[in-house]
Amino acid sequence: MKIRMLPVALTAALSLILLLGGWFLYRQTAIERPIEKMLSQYPGVTSAQVDITQKQAVLKLDLQSDVDLRGMIAQLRKEEGALLKTRSIKLDIADHSTPEIDELWKQASFSVAEAMANKRYTMIPSTLSKIESENGNYTISSDMDDHYVYVALSSASDKKANKYIILPLAAAPGTGGQSNA
Incomplete structure:
Protein backbone atom coordinates (compact mmCIF):
# COMPACT_ATOMS: atom_id res chain seq x y z
CA MET A 1 0.00 0.00 0.00
CA LYS A 2 1.44 3.28 -1.09
CA ILE A 3 0.75 6.39 1.03
CA ARG A 4 -0.13 9.43 -1.01
CA MET A 5 1.61 12.47 0.46
CA LEU A 6 -0.76 15.18 -0.80
CA PRO A 7 -3.89 13.90 1.01
CA VAL A 8 -1.89 13.22 4.18
CA ALA A 9 -0.35 16.73 4.14
CA LEU A 10 -3.74 18.35 3.46
CA THR A 11 -5.39 16.38 6.26
CA ALA A 12 -2.63 17.30 8.72
CA ALA A 13 -2.80 20.98 7.74
CA LEU A 14 -6.59 21.06 8.00
CA SER A 15 -6.48 19.35 11.43
CA LEU A 16 -3.91 21.83 12.67
CA ILE A 17 -5.96 24.80 11.43
CA LEU A 18 -9.12 23.46 13.10
CA LEU A 19 -7.34 22.84 16.41
CA LEU A 20 -5.65 26.23 16.54
CA GLY A 21 -8.74 28.02 15.30
CA GLY A 22 -10.84 26.29 17.94
CA TRP A 23 -8.41 27.27 20.69
CA PHE A 24 -8.31 30.88 19.46
CA LEU A 25 -12.11 31.04 19.30
CA TYR A 26 -12.43 29.51 22.79
CA ARG A 27 -9.87 31.94 24.23
CA GLN A 28 -11.66 34.91 22.69
CA THR A 29 -15.24 33.98 23.59
CA ALA A 30 -14.92 32.11 26.88
CA ILE A 31 -11.92 33.77 28.50
CA GLU A 32 -11.04 37.24 27.22
CA ARG A 33 -14.45 38.63 26.23
CA PRO A 34 -16.10 38.21 29.67
CA ILE A 35 -13.17 39.96 31.35
CA GLU A 36 -13.23 42.80 28.80
CA LYS A 37 -16.98 43.17 29.31
CA MET A 38 -16.64 43.32 33.11
CA LEU A 39 -13.82 45.85 32.93
CA SER A 40 -15.57 48.03 30.32
CA GLN A 41 -18.68 48.24 32.50
CA TYR A 42 -16.70 49.25 35.60
CA PRO A 43 -17.22 52.95 36.48
CA GLY A 44 -14.42 55.15 35.14
CA VAL A 45 -12.99 52.67 32.64
CA THR A 46 -12.96 54.22 29.16
CA SER A 47 -11.67 51.15 27.34
CA ALA A 48 -10.29 47.73 28.17
CA GLN A 49 -8.36 45.19 26.16
CA VAL A 50 -7.37 41.79 27.55
CA ASP A 51 -4.66 39.39 26.46
CA ILE A 52 -4.56 36.08 28.32
CA THR A 53 -1.51 33.83 28.16
CA GLN A 54 -0.67 30.67 30.05
CA LYS A 55 1.04 32.54 32.90
CA GLN A 56 -0.44 36.04 32.96
CA ALA A 57 -3.39 38.25 32.10
CA VAL A 58 -2.38 41.55 30.52
CA LEU A 59 -5.06 44.22 31.00
CA LYS A 60 -4.63 47.29 28.78
CA LEU A 61 -6.80 49.99 30.30
CA ASP A 62 -7.71 53.59 29.56
CA LEU A 63 -8.98 55.13 32.78
CA GLN A 64 -10.64 58.33 33.89
CA SER A 65 -9.43 60.16 36.99
CA ASP A 66 -11.93 58.70 39.44
CA VAL A 67 -11.37 54.95 39.12
CA ASP A 68 -11.11 52.76 42.20
CA LEU A 69 -8.32 50.45 41.00
CA ARG A 70 -8.33 48.29 44.12
CA GLY A 71 -12.08 47.80 43.83
CA MET A 72 -11.81 46.98 40.14
CA ILE A 73 -9.12 44.35 40.72
CA ALA A 74 -11.07 42.91 43.68
CA GLN A 75 -14.20 42.60 41.54
CA LEU A 76 -12.16 41.03 38.73
CA ARG A 77 -10.64 38.47 41.10
CA LYS A 78 -14.09 37.74 42.58
CA GLU A 79 -15.91 37.29 39.27
CA GLU A 80 -13.12 35.66 37.28
CA GLY A 81 -11.15 34.12 40.14
CA ALA A 82 -11.06 30.57 38.77
CA LEU A 83 -9.65 31.80 35.48
CA LEU A 84 -7.06 34.13 37.03
CA LYS A 85 -6.03 31.91 39.94
CA THR A 86 -2.90 30.56 38.22
CA ARG A 87 -2.16 33.73 36.24
CA SER A 88 -0.55 36.95 37.37
CA ILE A 89 -2.28 40.20 36.45
CA LYS A 90 -0.26 42.84 34.63
CA LEU A 91 -1.87 46.25 34.29
CA ASP A 92 -0.95 48.42 31.32
CA ILE A 93 -2.66 51.75 31.94
CA ALA A 94 -2.75 54.50 29.30
CA ASP A 95 -0.67 57.52 30.26
CA HIS A 96 -2.64 60.76 30.63
CA SER A 97 -0.05 62.50 32.77
CA THR A 98 1.02 66.13 32.61
Missing part, protein backbone atom coordinates in the same frame (compact mmCIF):
# COMPACT_ATOMS: atom_id res chain seq x y z
CA PRO A 99 4.41 67.60 33.54
CA GLU A 100 2.88 68.89 36.78
CA ILE A 101 1.57 65.44 37.74
CA ASP A 102 4.95 63.92 36.87
CA GLU A 103 6.60 66.48 39.15
CA LEU A 104 4.23 65.55 42.00
CA TRP A 105 5.07 61.88 41.55
CA LYS A 106 8.76 62.78 41.50
CA GLN A 107 8.29 64.50 44.90
CA ALA A 108 6.45 61.49 46.32
CA SER A 109 8.35 58.63 44.73
CA PHE A 110 11.33 58.60 47.08
CA SER A 111 9.18 58.51 50.21
CA VAL A 112 6.90 55.87 48.68
CA ALA A 113 9.91 53.75 47.64
CA GLU A 114 11.35 54.04 51.15
CA ALA A 115 8.03 52.97 52.70
CA MET A 116 7.79 50.04 50.28
CA ALA A 117 11.37 48.92 50.95
CA ASN A 118 10.89 49.08 54.72
CA LYS A 119 7.38 47.58 54.52
CA ARG A 120 5.98 50.59 56.37
CA TYR A 121 2.95 51.04 54.14
CA THR A 122 1.17 53.37 56.56
CA MET A 123 3.70 56.07 55.67
CA ILE A 124 2.42 56.24 52.10
CA PRO A 125 -0.99 57.93 52.69
CA SER A 126 0.47 60.50 55.08
CA THR A 127 3.26 61.38 52.63
CA LEU A 128 0.82 61.69 49.75
CA SER A 129 -1.69 63.78 51.73
CA LYS A 130 1.10 66.18 52.72
CA ILE A 131 2.08 66.64 49.07
CA GLU A 132 -1.60 67.00 48.12
CA SER A 133 -2.17 69.73 50.72
CA GLU A 134 0.84 71.64 49.37
CA ASN A 135 -0.57 71.40 45.83
CA GLY A 136 -4.27 72.15 46.15
CA ASN A 137 -5.11 71.76 42.47
CA TYR A 138 -4.27 68.04 42.51
CA THR A 139 -5.71 64.94 44.11
CA ILE A 140 -3.39 62.18 45.29
CA SER A 141 -4.73 58.97 46.74
CA SER A 142 -3.43 55.55 47.64
CA ASP A 143 -4.92 52.17 48.34
CA MET A 144 -3.64 48.68 49.02
CA ASP A 145 -4.67 45.05 48.72
CA ASP A 146 -2.87 41.73 49.20
CA HIS A 147 -0.90 42.14 45.98
CA TYR A 148 -0.36 45.83 45.20
CA VAL A 149 -0.15 49.39 46.45
CA TYR A 150 -2.14 51.69 44.15
CA VAL A 151 -1.28 55.38 43.82
CA ALA A 152 -3.49 57.73 41.79
CA LEU A 153 -2.61 61.32 40.93
CA SER A 154 -5.08 63.55 39.12
CA SER A 155 -5.73 67.18 38.34
CA ALA A 156 -8.77 68.91 39.81
CA SER A 157 -9.00 71.28 36.85
CA ASP A 158 -8.37 68.80 34.01
CA LYS A 159 -10.47 65.66 34.51
CA LYS A 160 -8.53 63.81 31.77
CA ALA A 161 -5.10 64.33 33.36
CA ASN A 162 -4.15 61.42 35.61
CA LYS A 163 -1.36 59.05 36.50
CA TYR A 164 -1.72 55.61 38.06
CA ILE A 165 1.17 53.80 39.68
CA ILE A 166 0.79 50.18 40.73
CA LEU A 167 3.53 48.86 43.02
CA PRO A 168 3.65 45.12 43.74
CA LEU A 169 4.08 44.16 47.37
CA ALA A 170 6.31 41.23 46.43
CA ALA A 171 8.68 43.04 44.07
CA ALA A 172 11.98 41.44 43.22
CA PRO A 173 14.88 43.04 45.12
CA GLY A 174 16.25 46.07 43.33
CA THR A 175 13.42 46.44 40.83
CA GLY A 176 11.57 49.22 42.58
CA GLY A 177 8.23 47.75 41.58
CA GLN A 178 6.28 48.17 38.40
CA SER A 179 5.17 51.58 37.15
CA ASN A 180 2.02 51.37 35.06
CA ALA A 181 1.33 54.93 34.15
Whole structure:
Protein backbone atom coordinates (compact mmCIF):
# COMPACT_ATOMS: atom_id res chain seq x y z
CA MET A 1 0.00 0.00 0.00
CA LYS A 2 1.44 3.28 -1.09
CA ILE A 3 0.75 6.39 1.03
CA ARG A 4 -0.13 9.43 -1.01
CA MET A 5 1.61 12.47 0.46
CA LEU A 6 -0.76 15.18 -0.80
CA PRO A 7 -3.89 13.90 1.01
CA VAL A 8 -1.89 13.22 4.18
CA ALA A 9 -0.35 16.73 4.14
CA LEU A 10 -3.74 18.35 3.46
CA THR A 11 -5.39 16.38 6.26
CA ALA A 12 -2.63 17.30 8.72
CA ALA A 13 -2.80 20.98 7.74
CA LEU A 14 -6.59 21.06 8.00
CA SER A 15 -6.48 19.35 11.43
CA LEU A 16 -3.91 21.83 12.67
CA ILE A 17 -5.96 24.80 11.43
CA LEU A 18 -9.12 23.46 13.10
CA LEU A 19 -7.34 22.84 16.41
CA LEU A 20 -5.65 26.23 16.54
CA GLY A 21 -8.74 28.02 15.30
CA GLY A 22 -10.84 26.29 17.94
CA TRP A 23 -8.41 27.27 20.69
CA PHE A 24 -8.31 30.88 19.46
CA LEU A 25 -12.11 31.04 19.30
CA TYR A 26 -12.43 29.51 22.79
CA ARG A 27 -9.87 31.94 24.23
CA GLN A 28 -11.66 34.91 22.69
CA THR A 29 -15.24 33.98 23.59
CA ALA A 30 -14.92 32.11 26.88
CA ILE A 31 -11.92 33.77 28.50
CA GLU A 32 -11.04 37.24 27.22
CA ARG A 33 -14.45 38.63 26.23
CA PRO A 34 -16.10 38.21 29.67
CA ILE A 35 -13.17 39.96 31.35
CA GLU A 36 -13.23 42.80 28.80
CA LYS A 37 -16.98 43.17 29.31
CA MET A 38 -16.64 43.32 33.11
CA LEU A 39 -13.82 45.85 32.93
CA SER A 40 -15.57 48.03 30.32
CA GLN A 41 -18.68 48.24 32.50
CA TYR A 42 -16.70 49.25 35.60
CA PRO A 43 -17.22 52.95 36.48
CA GLY A 44 -14.42 55.15 35.14
CA VAL A 45 -12.99 52.67 32.64
CA THR A 46 -12.96 54.22 29.16
CA SER A 47 -11.67 51.15 27.34
CA ALA A 48 -10.29 47.73 28.17
CA GLN A 49 -8.36 45.19 26.16
CA VAL A 50 -7.37 41.79 27.55
CA ASP A 51 -4.66 39.39 26.46
CA ILE A 52 -4.56 36.08 28.32
CA THR A 53 -1.51 33.83 28.16
CA GLN A 54 -0.67 30.67 30.05
CA LYS A 55 1.04 32.54 32.90
CA GLN A 56 -0.44 36.04 32.96
CA ALA A 57 -3.39 38.25 32.10
CA VAL A 58 -2.38 41.55 30.52
CA LEU A 59 -5.06 44.22 31.00
CA LYS A 60 -4.63 47.29 28.78
CA LEU A 61 -6.80 49.99 30.30
CA ASP A 62 -7.71 53.59 29.56
CA LEU A 63 -8.98 55.13 32.78
CA GLN A 64 -10.64 58.33 33.89
CA SER A 65 -9.43 60.16 36.99
CA ASP A 66 -11.93 58.70 39.44
CA VAL A 67 -11.37 54.95 39.12
CA ASP A 68 -11.11 52.76 42.20
CA LEU A 69 -8.32 50.45 41.00
CA ARG A 70 -8.33 48.29 44.12
CA GLY A 71 -12.08 47.80 43.83
CA MET A 72 -11.81 46.98 40.14
CA ILE A 73 -9.12 44.35 40.72
CA ALA A 74 -11.07 42.91 43.68
CA GLN A 75 -14.20 42.60 41.54
CA LEU A 76 -12.16 41.03 38.73
CA ARG A 77 -10.64 38.47 41.10
CA LYS A 78 -14.09 37.74 42.58
CA GLU A 79 -15.91 37.29 39.27
CA GLU A 80 -13.12 35.66 37.28
CA GLY A 81 -11.15 34.12 40.14
CA ALA A 82 -11.06 30.57 38.77
CA LEU A 83 -9.65 31.80 35.48
CA LEU A 84 -7.06 34.13 37.03
CA LYS A 85 -6.03 31.91 39.94
CA THR A 86 -2.90 30.56 38.22
CA ARG A 87 -2.16 33.73 36.24
CA SER A 88 -0.55 36.95 37.37
CA ILE A 89 -2.28 40.20 36.45
CA LYS A 90 -0.26 42.84 34.63
CA LEU A 91 -1.87 46.25 34.29
CA ASP A 92 -0.95 48.42 31.32
CA ILE A 93 -2.66 51.75 31.94
CA ALA A 94 -2.75 54.50 29.30
CA ASP A 95 -0.67 57.52 30.26
CA HIS A 96 -2.64 60.76 30.63
CA SER A 97 -0.05 62.50 32.77
CA THR A 98 1.02 66.13 32.61
CA PRO A 99 4.41 67.60 33.54
CA GLU A 100 2.88 68.89 36.78
CA ILE A 101 1.57 65.44 37.74
CA ASP A 102 4.95 63.92 36.87
CA GLU A 103 6.60 66.48 39.15
CA LEU A 104 4.23 65.55 42.00
CA TRP A 105 5.07 61.88 41.55
CA LYS A 106 8.76 62.78 41.50
CA GLN A 107 8.29 64.50 44.90
CA ALA A 108 6.45 61.49 46.32
CA SER A 109 8.35 58.63 44.73
CA PHE A 110 11.33 58.60 47.08
CA SER A 111 9.18 58.51 50.21
CA VAL A 112 6.90 55.87 48.68
CA ALA A 113 9.91 53.75 47.64
CA GLU A 114 11.35 54.04 51.15
CA ALA A 115 8.03 52.97 52.70
CA MET A 116 7.79 50.04 50.28
CA ALA A 117 11.37 48.92 50.95
CA ASN A 118 10.89 49.08 54.72
CA LYS A 119 7.38 47.58 54.52
CA ARG A 120 5.98 50.59 56.37
CA TYR A 121 2.95 51.04 54.14
CA THR A 122 1.17 53.37 56.56
CA MET A 123 3.70 56.07 55.67
CA ILE A 124 2.42 56.24 52.10
CA PRO A 125 -0.99 57.93 52.69
CA SER A 126 0.47 60.50 55.08
CA THR A 127 3.26 61.38 52.63
CA LEU A 128 0.82 61.69 49.75
CA SER A 129 -1.69 63.78 51.73
CA LYS A 130 1.10 66.18 52.72
CA ILE A 131 2.08 66.64 49.07
CA GLU A 132 -1.60 67.00 48.12
CA SER A 133 -2.17 69.73 50.72
CA GLU A 134 0.84 71.64 49.37
CA ASN A 135 -0.57 71.40 45.83
CA GLY A 136 -4.27 72.15 46.15
CA ASN A 137 -5.11 71.76 42.47
CA TYR A 138 -4.27 68.04 42.51
CA THR A 139 -5.71 64.94 44.11
CA ILE A 140 -3.39 62.18 45.29
CA SER A 141 -4.73 58.97 46.74
CA SER A 142 -3.43 55.55 47.64
CA ASP A 143 -4.92 52.17 48.34
CA MET A 144 -3.64 48.68 49.02
CA ASP A 145 -4.67 45.05 48.72
CA ASP A 146 -2.87 41.73 49.20
CA HIS A 147 -0.90 42.14 45.98
CA TYR A 148 -0.36 45.83 45.20
CA VAL A 149 -0.15 49.39 46.45
CA TYR A 150 -2.14 51.69 44.15
CA VAL A 151 -1.28 55.38 43.82
CA ALA A 152 -3.49 57.73 41.79
CA LEU A 153 -2.61 61.32 40.93
CA SER A 154 -5.08 63.55 39.12
CA SER A 155 -5.73 67.18 38.34
CA ALA A 156 -8.77 68.91 39.81
CA SER A 157 -9.00 71.28 36.85
CA ASP A 158 -8.37 68.80 34.01
CA LYS A 159 -10.47 65.66 34.51
CA LYS A 160 -8.53 63.81 31.77
CA ALA A 161 -5.10 64.33 33.36
CA ASN A 162 -4.15 61.42 35.61
CA LYS A 163 -1.36 59.05 36.50
CA TYR A 164 -1.72 55.61 38.06
CA ILE A 165 1.17 53.80 39.68
CA ILE A 166 0.79 50.18 40.73
CA LEU A 167 3.53 48.86 43.02
CA PRO A 168 3.65 45.12 43.74
CA LEU A 169 4.08 44.16 47.37
CA ALA A 170 6.31 41.23 46.43
CA ALA A 171 8.68 43.04 44.07
CA ALA A 172 11.98 41.44 43.22
CA PRO A 173 14.88 43.04 45.12
CA GLY A 174 16.25 46.07 43.33
CA THR A 175 13.42 46.44 40.83
CA GLY A 176 11.57 49.22 42.58
CA GLY A 177 8.23 47.75 41.58
CA GLN A 178 6.28 48.17 38.40
CA SER A 179 5.17 51.58 37.15
CA ASN A 180 2.02 51.37 35.06
CA ALA A 181 1.33 54.93 34.15
